[in-house]
Amino acid sequence: MTPPMTTTPIRPLVAGNWKMNGLAAALAEAAAVRDALPALGAGNSDVPPDVMICPPATLLAQMAYATRGSPILLGAQDCHWAASGAHTGDISAEMAKDAGASAVIVGHSERRADHGELDRVVRAKAEAAHRAGLIAIVCVGETKGERLAGLTLDVVARQLEASLPDAASDAETVVAYEPVWAIGTGLTPSNADVAAVHAAIRKALAARFAAAGLRMRILYGGSVKPDNAAELLSLPEVNGALVGGASLKAADFLAIIRATP
Template sequence: MARQILIAGNWKMNKGAADGAQLIKDLKAQFGSGCSCCCSGAKKPEVLVCPTFTTLSAVVAEAQGSCLLVGAQNIHWADQGAFTGEISGAMLKECGVTHVIIGHSERRQYFGETDATVNQRLKAALKNGLTAVVCVGETLAEREAGTTNVVVERQVRGALADISADDMKKVVIAYEPVWAIGTGKVASDEQAQEVHAFIRGLLKVMFSCPCVADSTRILYGGSMNAANAAGLLAQPDIDGGLIGGASLKPADFATIVKAAAQA
């Protein structure tokens, strides 16, 4: 089954409202009129940017009328309440976003995110009609110990607990090897493909409907950049990228999107 490639930029804690709006202007200039970043005859990828919360409204406004989708970097599982520093699905919808990143390794490492809370956040995203980009991946110690598949399976099963096949239409999985984020290291094309294929095989086991595994997009989130994007995106089970630092550089991000159009 052909799956539309998704290139998602995670801006992390970078860019205020003015700088974020300018980055969108710069991206639109890179893509050209109508975001014609795709070559004639190539399948057009989806392009998503995920700014910090205070920048969302400015970016949504600047992105209107373009091919750019806008998502958030986190969501709380409650609709409202005494949860200082959190943001609800309804608030995100009011901002105009369509997607949300859930369970990023930095959330797990620094802010106590667990498989259980990822699952709660995912349910809140689905309840509010948002498409969720659910992150999974192993640390360097886990890879060196040979437990990559064990860790990834635990995270996938935990994140998708009680999620139906129909729910999966609005779920994207991002495999992000933690050891390859911000370290300058990157998984080889073959290493990335191996884990992506494992995740797709796991989805076949978890859901009785084979269409779930065939249709679910699995992104690579381990330091994809302008130089390595084409090789990674050529792999049969890699359906796009969750891009960090390169998403803040308009020319680099545009190069990745153009590579996706040719994959």
């Protein structure tokens, strides 16, 4: 069956993942982004990007206070699948929302690798995000070995199928394609490779979720920097970026935001 088509523009999203970086002094970088955003509107298209910062959990509430009244969205970097309970060191999606988050990253490759998170765990966390009224940013991507073996599209398709909840909608779900071998290495796939993976993701989303799948935002992540952002963000079906290290400095993050077509 041919999926329905939509002509509604997809609003880009540029999200900064601070990972395990940032003490209270780093709030000044978020404040600099906050102060610069009003002047950026004229340089963007008719559909300017949403801007999000995902700080460590220790800064989430403070950053919510520091950016109040601004268009900056805040995201958590992870959540537990349960709403509460005996899970020392974890935070629930409800706790993240209470601290000021409107989204949460789930299934990042560093969580999959460092903590052994399986697709079913990622799915449960995405369902928890939706339960709490948060946007779930669901990450998928292949390792270097999988890419060299020609398995990129197979791996991404499997992760999408098993990690996304059946009831996912475009209003509460974002997909982030992050080739594991490109995260923090300075390496990026070719433009053709990025476009091919994003096209495959879009096709899979449309086949599974119909019109909602055509509207879901697909972000690219993996060594996104000011000098390659414009090229990456202009590729078909790239609806924004999940930015790592370059989001830690306001000047670099703002340059990437400005590069959004």
